[in-house]
Amino acid sequence: MQDISAYISENKDRFITELIELLKIPSISADPAYSKDVVKTAEEVKNSLVAAGCDTVEICETAGYPIVYAEKLIDPNLPTILVYGHYDVQPPDPIELWDSPPFEPVIKKTAIHPNGAIFARGACDDKGQMYMHVKAFEYMIKSNNLPCNVKFMIEGEEEVGSDNLGLFVAANREKLANDIILISDTSMIANDVPSISTGLRGLSYVEVEVTGPNKDLHSGVYGGAVANPINILAKMIASLQDDQNRITIPGFYDKVQDLSDVERTKMAEAPFTLDAYKKDLDIDAVYGEEGYTTNERNSIRPTLDVNGIWGGYIGEGAKTVLPSKAFAKISMRLVPNQDWEEITELFTKHFLSIAPKGVRVKVTPHHGGQGYVTPIDSVGYAAAEKAYEKTFNKKPLPQRGGGSIPIVALFEEELKSKTILMGFGLDSDVIHSPNEHFGIWNYLKGIETIPYFYMYFTEMSKS
Ligand code: BES
Ligand code: MN
Ligand code: MN
Numbered sequence: 001m002q003d004i005s006a007y008i009s010e011n012k013d014r015f016i017t018e019l020i021e022l023l024k025i026p027s028i029s030a031d032p033a034y035s036k037d038v039v040k041t042a043e044e045v046k047n048s049l050v051a052a053g054c055d056t057v058e059i060c061e062t063a064g065y066p067i068v069y070a071e072k073l074i075d076p077n078l079p080t081i082l083v084y085g086h087y088d089v090q091p092p093d094p095i096e097l098w099d100s101p102p103f104e105p106v107i108k109k110t111a112i113h114p115n116g117a118i119f120a121r122g123a124c125d126d127k128g129q130m131y132m133h134v135k136a137f138e139y140m141i142k143s144n145n146l147p148c149n150v151k152f153m154i155e156g157e158e159e160v161g162s163d164n165l166g167l168f169v170a171a172n173r174e175k176l177a178n179d180i181i182l183i184s185d186t187s188m189i190a191n192d193v194p195s196i197s198t199g200l201r202g203l204s205y206v207e208v209e210v211t212g213p214n215k216d217l218h219s220g221v222y223g224g225a226v227a228n229p230i231n232i233l234a235k236m237i238a239s240l241q242d243d244q245n246r247i248t249i250p251g252f253y254d255k256v257q258d259l260s261d262v263e264r265t266k267m268a269e270a271p272f273t274l275d276a277y278k279k280d281l282d283i284d285a286v287y288g289e290e291g292y293t294t295n296e297r298n299s300i301r302p303t304l305d306v307n308g309i310w311g312g313y314i315g316e317g318a319k320t321v322l323p324s325k326a327f328a329k330i331s332m333r334l335v336p337n338q339d340w341e342e343i344t345e346l347f348t349k350h351f352l353s354i355a356p357k358g359v360r361v362k363v364t365p366h367h368g369g370q371g372y373v374t375p376i377d378s379v380g381y382a383a384a385e386k387a388y389e390k391t392f393n394k395k396p397l398p399q400r401g402g403g404s405i406p407i408v409a410l411f412e413e414e415l416k417s418k419t420i421l422m423g424f425g426l427d428s429d430v431i432h433s434p435n436e437h438f439g440i441w442n443y444l445k446g447i448e449t450i451p452y453f454y455m456y457f458t459e460m461s462k463s
Helices: 004-023 032-052 127-142 163-171 229-238 261-268 274-281 340-353 379-392 407-415 440-462
Strands: 056-060 067-072 080-086 106-108 117-119 149-155 180-183 195-200 202-211 303-311 325-334 360-369 397-400 419-421 437-439
Touching: 004 032, 004 117, 004 127, 004 440, 032 056, 032 067, 032 127, 032 149, 067 163, 080 127, 080 407, 117 440, 127 149, 127 440, 149 163, 163 407, 180 407, 180 440, 195 379, 195 419, 202 229, 202 340, 229 303, 229 325, 325 340, 340 360, 360 407, 379 419, 379 440, 407 419, 437 440
Parallel strands: 080 149, 080 180, 180 419, 195 397
Antiparallel strands: 056 067, 067 149, 106 117, 117 437, 202 325, 202 360, 303 325
């Protein structure tokens, strides 16, 4: 029986080539112009699961993009792991800031990735991390080392809110029944500081529209006498945070679960260099809610951020205009036990209430989702910890993540199972940004670690 390291050494070039092929397909779920490519990616994922050795592999149609479902069931008395991932990617914009085209993957060395990293949209989020599971599974099949049952559910709408997956999960509880859900779609602290994500933030995403006069006006003829919707929108947004950078929406913090001092002290033990953080981002200071550290601000505290703001004239040169309308897209990251629908309502009510006379305001909710916290005293966490210890020679740290995977809370609700978040990417891999990449070392380390999780989880579930 060949061991995983030997299997990786022998097959790593093929593992890389296969991932590169997958990354060439622009599976941008947000843009209908790419719908054929999204569907084609689902086909490729399906083919890869067949080739790796799954028995049943299906393309499950939804009202949106298909879900790829596969299984290998070896014994009903053994535990079942459900692997979730997504094959869709974020739009590559702004495309001019990429050093190489987003869907023509290239391997380049960086200071953090001396063995090279694959640069492409989706390299880390989530094609690369999802594909680690396909290759780890391939190894377990080829070497006769699969210790338990496995189900794969790979979707194509994560980046647009997973609405159809939610319906699919609710309608297929039995089919998806499992003992643990395993996801690689988060990050770890550093290659020499392995960590396991123990939390995800929730999300409420809204769009606001402020309308002033019924048409664009000359800013000289009318300026000063009529409310300018852009000025008003800017004022309204600015008022959503106070001097301490706390969110001013009444009731916003009511349900926030505070961490105990013990938990905060434990969190502060994770290595973090503020200077390196600032240098990487070219900023002279960090900014955020008073009374909290940077790592607390970006994980255990809720936020409110404008993601986009527009209106009026944004073309070349200067045009004098008092616009009729102004818009913004606003996201709120939430923490346990904030409820995203309740927060969306609180936001809407408050935002409408602060609109001055002279403008009309409309708030349109987009998607949202609840946050999630993984218990660290579970068999799943212990098995993951042991797997990292085996391949990194270091005990991984539990780390609360700042991003969102809304379907995870829904998994718990519908399937009653916990999720283990084994992410192998780094925050500096810049997912969602130009020049997204995924370290080859990280990719292979993930493939190496996953089979140990299967092994320890199966062993530890017995006792
Ligand atoms: N993989 C990310 C989420 C993530 C990244 C969690 C890093 C923790 C650390 C996922 O693909 C994502 O981008 N989610 C969206 C939410 C979704 C509803 C569009 C997000 O967090 O913005
Ligand atoms: Mn993702
Ligand atoms: Mn993403």
